[in-house]
Amino acid sequence: MYLDNSATTQVSEEVFNEMEPYFTQEFGNPSTLYKIGRESKKALDLARQRVADAINAKPEEIFFTSGGSESDNLAIKGIAFKLAKKGKHIITTNIEHPAVKNTLGFLESLDFKVTYLPVYEDGLIKIEDLKEAITDETILITVMHANNEIGTVQPIEEIGKIAREKKIKFHTDAVQSFGKIEVDVEKLNVDLLSLSSHKINGPKGVGALYIKKGTRVVPLIHGGGQEKGIRSGTENVPGIVGFGKACELASQQLEQHYEKLSSIRDELIEKVLATIPEAYLNGDRENRLPNLVNFRFKAIEGESLILLLDAKGYQASTGSACSSNTLEASPVLTALGLDPVDVHGSLRISLAPESDEFDVDEFVNVIEESVSRLREMSPLWNQELDYDGVMCKKHDDCRLC
């Protein structure tokens, strides 16, 4: 059972069927004038309309990109370079996806100043903190809609209202929220919004940036002038077609999926917390996506939990340092103020609406068994081990301590 849908999703059959002709028969370049080119152009137009409809935007406000990361880069650098003469201050949070965080880090190296709003134990920012952070120099606020690790949903509408009053551009990364909860650019008061196709049963390597009419950005990719000069390069027609179809399906099924997923999620949270001692939910209980939960279990390490779950046929993920390429603990869980040892014991489960055969009781049993097994092995469980005295005594080649 695949429980890592925040990482990526399976392309649905309807999406795949819609894409297929554009690899072989309908291979024309949308910029050309003969029939097969015009057919490709028509397909792009339809996809653009579908994406726009899904977020209550106009088709001319949709710019196709290579995915969520590029959309975030285009929004943030695009605004920063455009408005650098007005000011060089940007406000964000300390739980953004690396596509936002590292883009801002790059801008800092170019003398932009970035304020990272803290989140509290519930994984949410406080509006007062935002108000205090705004200066005359602030040109952009970028706050993610839903977080990819803990699933908490930020008060975007309210942030947008403040940004608008202060005439500051506002971007949100809606890669995780799109298709799970309502994403309406009018209600959210945003100027720019990032989307990615592969999180909603569309193909990988395609996404879009919504740019509100009247908002100008500097392009990152210069060339033949596609996407009104904002994103050059011959369009990924099959990908965009698939993305468009995935958007259409996602909006049609939004409410139905929300009901179904949130009821499974609630059952899962309730049963895990009731069955497993020293188990906790990471992030706010209420303001969260219907499909994502993140737990932590005392005295165990997440990578070994993932391996045990995998052996039982469940694929999930963890924020443990041991499972990352850099051996760094999840900055998101760390931002919640968790002890590093507790960050190690985290488990992220992200559900798919098509997971009909998912049996919560059975899964909770498997987690319970695996957690107990690791705790039996763990010197940190039920023992008063004073580990301060032994920290890294023999471990001087350690890269982190």
Add this chain to the structure above:
Amino acid sequence: MDYSEKVMDHFANPRNCRKMEDANGVGTVGNPTCGDLMTIYIKVEDDVIQDISFQTFGCGAAIATSSMITEIAVGKTLEEALKISRNDVAEELDGLPPIKMHCSNLAADGLQAAIENYYENNQ
């Protein structure tokens, strides 16, 4: 993580994983902040490791290396056991992913700490 079959076997079926109540040498190494903490228990008689066990908080590699060292060290004299290196443990497991070589490959250090503790206790 790309673990060898042997690592996966020792992770899934760890050997000698228990607290030893009558150990006469105990060593703990690692750092729970980084994700690995390992306690090695030994019972030494006539300078030979008669019994050895471990408890580990850590990733697949940390658990597998702890399990493996108990198999390598049992029956060895203390002098022989002190010569077991991190590389020996990794080799016996058919290798570890490079990133795990330092951080999780603590077992040899843990055994050394247990032997030092035995010496301290029995001076």
